Amino acid sequence: MDYLTAEQVNERLTMDETIRSIEQFYLDDSNGDMIMPDRMHIEDGDNTSLLMPSYYGDYYATKLVGVAPNNTSLGKPTIHGLMILYSRKTMEPLLMCDAMPITGLRTGALGGLGMKYLAKEEASSLGIIGTGTQGWSHLQSACAVRSIQTVKVYNRSQNKLSTFIKHAREAFPALHIEQASPEELVRDSDIIVTTTTSEKPVLPELDPAAYKGKQIVGVGSFHPAMQEIPDSILKEADEVYVDAPSAFRESGDMIRAQELGVDPEQTLSLKEIIERNHRPQNPEGQSIIFKSVGAAIFDLVVTKALYEKIR
Numbered sequence: 001m002d003y004l005t006a007e008q009v010n011e012r013l014t015m016d017e018t019i020r021s022i023e024q025f026y027l028d029d030s031n032g033d034m035i036m037p038d039r040m041h042i043e044d045g046d047n048t049s050l051l052m053p054s055y056y057g058d059y060y061a062t063k064l065v066g067v068a069p070n071n072t073s074l075g076k077p078t079i080h081g082l083m084i085l086y087s088r089k090t091m092e093p094l095l096m097c098d099a100m101p102i103t104g105l106r107t108g109a110l111g112g113l114g115m116k117y118l119a120k121e122e123a124s125s126l127g128i129i130g131t132g133t134q135g136w137s138h139l140q141s142a143c144a145v146r147s148i149q150t151v152k153v154y155n156r157s158q159n160k161l162s163t164f165i166k167h168a169r170e171a172f173p174a175l176h177i178e179q180a181s182p183e184e185l186v187r188d189s190d191i192i193v194t195t196t197t198s199e200k201p202v203l204p205e206l207d208p209a210a211y212k213g214k215q216i217v218g219v220g221s222f223h224p225a226m227q228e229i230p231d232s233i234l235k236e237a238d239e240v241y242v243d244a245p246s247a248f249r250e251s252g253d254m255i256r257a258q259e260l261g262v263d264p265e266q267t268l269s270l271k272e273i274i275e276r277n278h279r280p281q282n283p284e285g286q287s288i289i290f291k292s293v294g295a296a297i298f299d300l301v302v303t304k305a306l307y308e309k310i311r
Helices: 006-012 015-027 029-033 069-074 099-118 133-145 158-171 182-188 231-236 252-259 270-276 296-310
Strands: 002-004 040-044 047-056 059-067 079-087 093-098 125-129 150-154 176-179 191-194 214-218 239-242 287-291
Touching (some): 015 270, 047 296, 093 099, 093 296, 099 133, 099 239, 099 287, 099 296, 125 182, 133 158, 150 158, 150 182, 231 252, 239 270, 252 287
Parallel strands (some): 002 093, 125 191, 191 214, 214 287
Antiparallel strands (some): 040 047, 047 059, 059 079, 079 093
16 A cells, blocks of 8 residues: 655646546546545544544545644644545555645635536636635636636735745736735635634625625635634625535534525525536626535545556
8 A cells, every 4th residue: 555645646637637536526427435424523622633534435544634823832733634545345455645725626626616507707806815725726726727816915924925925826827816904805805714613703794795706715614613704795795606515514604604595595505506517607797606515525635646647
């Protein structure tokens, strides 16, 4: 069994390939053999353990993740994880790798698919709040599905912000990338991505009209206590979509949206969006929210694509 580091995973699988693998999964009629229990959350003080098994096709996979918010003060990453792919028939392990790039690729790809189907075609400006792994992966996925020209970035940590911008300018030299306040970022961006673990909204409470013609891709709120999008935007959004119905159980943003009147039964999931080739009626004039929480099956799909490419 091979073990791949984060660097090796990123060298072997691109964001374009990841987006295509997840999109094809939704178009594959054989995914009825999928088994995906709800992810298990275990709280230990401020820390959280996430256990995510899944089965699909010839494979079984499990991802083990530990989230330690206080690691920031120690100068260490807040998230660590391990991804293991097995043969479904024999249960022998086939591939083990750092889970962080898998999470980054699949989460970026889910957001990218949300942008591909829901953002206006002419979208050329991107705003990112949060400059961690998910901020980076959504920069990659946005550039994969739209002709992005300008990027505005915000983070509370100036050091992290400066490092992100330097890295982004090196990787995407054709883009105009600069830091901005949240208000400037919203004003100047066609697509706005939030990738924080904040318990309080990180998007500014502006007049809802300021969000017209824009798509919000909410990524960071994976727990009921977390909320990145303010109530006024959740309430006034013209269209709301989710990557999976579980978002209404897991994400504080979507739990709050339901309390404010968003009906889960009338909210299209990414599966339905792709199968129907759905597009918003008026993305140029509407405020559109796409909330992504991810699921274990997407980790399996991405790890499967990686394994089948390198074996």
